[in-house]
Amino acid sequence: MLFFTPGSYSPGRLHFIHESVQTDMDQSAAMDTTGFSIQNQMLRFIDPMSIPVGYIAWAYLDMCRDLGCTVHMRGPIHDIFGWWVTEALEFTPRYERVTKAYYRAVQVSMMIGYGDCPYVVRDIIHVRDVSLFSVVMKGLTEVEGDYVDCMDWTKEGTPYNLQVIPQYIHREYVQNAERLHLDSQNGRHIMRWWNARRAMRDGPFMHAMEQLVAALEEWKLSQLHMVGLAVNHTETSTGSNNDEVQVYQTC
Numbered sequence: 001m002l003f004f005t006p007g008s009y010s011p012g013r014l015h016f017i018h019e020s021v022q023t024d025m026d027q028s029a030a031m032d033t034t035g036f037s038i039q040n041q042m043l044r045f046i047d048p049m050s051i052p053v054g055y056i057a058w059a060y061l062d063m064c065r066d067l068g069c070t071v072h073m074r075g076p077i078h079d080i081f082g083w084w085v086t087e088a089l090e091f092t093p094r095y096e097r098v099t100k101a102y103y104r105a106v107q108v109s110m111m112i113g114y115g116d117c118p119y120v121v122r123d124i125i126h127v128r129d130v131s132l133f134s135v136v137m138k139g140l141t142e143v144e145g146d147y148v149d150c151m152d153w154t155k156e157g158t159p160y161n162l163q164v165i166p167q168y169i170h171r172e173y174v175q176n177a178e179r180l181h182l183d184s185q186n187g188r189h190i191m192r193w194w195n196a197r198r199a200m201r202d203g204p205f206m207h208a209m210e211q212l213v214a215a216l217e218e219w220k221l222s223q224l225h226m227v228g229l230a231v232n233h234t235e236t237s238t239g240s241n242n243d244e245v246q247v248y249q250t251c
Contacts (some may be wrong), residue, residue, distance in 0.1 A: 021058040021101075028101035040091075042192075043099050045199055048088035049081070051102055056084050059098045117162050119187030121170045124157030125212070129198065133209040136201055150216040162187045169194050172208040 060080055087095040127148065134147045157166060165187055173180075173190050182189040197205040 017054040018058060018061075021054050024055075024101045024105045025058070025097070028097070028104045031104055038100050038103065039196070040096065041200065042196055043096060043103075044091060045196065046099055046103070048085050048095070048099075051084075051099055055098050055102050056080065059084070059087070059094055063094060117186050117188040119163050119165045119190070121165050121167055122157070123155060123167045124164065125152070125155045125168075125216075126159045126166060127151065127156055128159060129205075129209060130213070130216070132198060132201075133206075133213060136206075147213045147216065150213070150220040152216060152219055159191075162191055165190055168208050168212045172197075172204050176204055 057080075060083065084095075130147050130151060137147075157164060170190065173184075173193060177184060180193065182193060184190075194205075
């Protein structure tokens with residue numbers, strides 16, 4: 001087969017791979033009617049080259065059958081991987097069908113943790129959210145400021161700890177929960193939803209970050225006010241000491 005290194009796969013092995021992919025495709029088609037849904041928006045964030053070559057080959061052969069063309073795509077000019085990337089950019093129905101089948105197969109396998117992920121909600125902040133929001137706002141309003149300057153670093157949290165969900169993310173998730181088909185008890189699901197919102201820069205992300213940044217700016221002003229009071233107090237105290245020294249010298 002032209003999709004693999006010559007000699008690396010026997011005809012029997014290639015047939016097995018093709019049949020395995022076909023089985024996954026059939027099972028995925030059946031899942032479309034059972035409520036086992038995958039959001040199309042999530043599929044758009046997948047690197048097309050992360051799909052195993054067996055699935056790409058299946059997709060190309062399926063295209064050839066539909067168009068009645070011959071299997072001849074080889075070499076640097078007619079590159080099957082280039083064709084596959086084009087399918088991804090155009091997000092064709094064939095690309096959607098194949099990627100959905102692959103990730104459904106991964107989900108039902110034991111290759112990833114798919115169980116419960118209990119979590120707690122805490123008043124922490126993911127710095128990457130504040131940084132991205134700063135970039136978005138600079139692009140929209142040409143504001144030169146950076147909201148990271150207002151960051152309360154005592155609340156910094158890691159986005160990779162799925163057992164701790166920031167309060168602002170969970171609050172936004174709850175407000176949108178009615179239209180989402182997610183397990184509210186699974187922190188992994190909530191963070192996957194949030195990561196998609198981050199990537200899209202859409203309503204939930206912008207709304208949550210506007211509220212968070214407003215709170216951070218208010219906190220920053222309060223810190224500056226406290227520093228100002230401390231400076232004034234220090235200057236007043238220093239002035240009083242000078243007066244005392246002058247009186248002592250005069251005497």
